[in-house]
Amino acid sequence: MAENNAVLIGRKPVMNYVLACITLFHAGAKEVNVKARGKAICRAIDVVEVVRRRFLPDVKVTKIGIGTDKFTPQDETDGQTNVSTIEITIAR
Amino acid sequence: MAENNAVLIGRKPVMNYVLACITLFHAGAKEVNVKARGKAICRAIDVVEVVRRRFLPDVKVTKIGIGTDKFTPQDETDGQTNVSTIEITIAR
Numbered sequence: 001m002a003e004n005n006a007v008l009i010g011r012k013p014v015m016n017y018v019l020a021c022i023t024l025f026h027a028g029a030k031e032v033n034v035k036a037r038g039k040a041i042c043r044a045i046d047v048v049e050v051v052r053r054r055f056l057p058d059v060k061v062t063k064i065g066i067g068t069d070k071f072t073p074q075d076e077t078d079g080q081t082n083v084s085t086i087e088i089t090i091a092r
Numbered sequence: 093m094a095e096n097n098a099v100l101i102g103r104k105p106v107m108n109y110v111l112a113c114i115t116l117f118h119a120g121a122k123e124v125n126v127k128a129r130g131k132a133i134c135r136a137i138d139v140v141e142v143v144r145r146r147f148l149p150d151v152k153v154t155k156i157g158i159g160t161d162k163f164t165p166q167d168e169t170d171g172q173t174n175v176s177t178i179e180i181t182i183a184r
Contacts, residue, residue, distance in 0.1 A: 038134065039134050041137055042131050042133040045133055045176040045178060046176050048158065049158065049160045049176050053160060053174075064157075064158065065156075066137050066140065066141065066153065066180070082145075084134065084138050084141050086137060
């Protein structure tokens, strides 16, 4: 798969994103990128753990990267703030 | 350093843990393990990002591992639940 199969984690229940990952793998993806930032980071880890422990035991975590994004809150006027990000690559 | 310099992330403010990491490095540690589980995971990433971006730019993330712990809630009687964990190793 040349294209980038990304699942961006937001505020929905963990199972929604688990299903998105499984759907990508069933559609033939060899690799899925799970991305999240801020408070969604713990949900991203939950998603990866549920996918590989409950549904697809042949899936392995191949890469985890963390970083920082500049972020401008809509409801504040004092400029930028930082938000942590995570990107987890899982592959089968 | 042969011993394991671990900083376990809980519910305190991020800066408390940042200070703990910096203190370990200043005491001569070559490597610090930042560990967290559940909702503290996003705080663990914040700690690592603040340490390496604001205070110790020579610190690098050398390893990130995720996993699942069995966990028995005190206020529930229906047995075990799962909690995601993260362990981030930073070194200078």
